[in-house]
Amino acid sequence: MIRVAIPFHLRTLAGVAGDVELEIEGVATIHTVVDALEARFPALKGTIRDPVTRKRRPLLRFYACSEDLSHEPMDAPLPDAVLRGAETLIILGAIAGG
Numbered sequence: 001m002i003r004v005a006i007p008f009h010l011r012t013l014a015g016v017a018g019d020v021e022l023e024i025e026g027v028a029t030i031h032t033v034v035d036a037l038e039a040r041f042p043a044l045k046g047t048i049r050d051p052v053t054r055k056r057r058p059l060l061r062f063y064a065c066s067e068d069l070s071h072e073p074m075d076a077p078l079p080d081a082v083l084r085g086a087e088t089l090i091i092l093g094a095i096a097g098g
Contacts, residue, residue, distance in 0.1 A: 034074075064082045065082065
């Protein structure tokens, strides 16, 4: 079971109050986690990654085990601690402005 923390605005769209727990078949990657989130919460389609390019949205970041995974390949396996449920995969909304 993989725990995923999503930003408040995406929790609102999904209609959830806290972290989401997902069961991932096969190799767990950011790509498969986002697939599972979109399948379970159709309102999230296109909010985390572009539906055409399938790249993450520019103002979203992925973190796990105190590391920024945002620039890692979307098909790279998630850290073991996330797979064991000891750590949460965090999808974080970045702040921009000036």
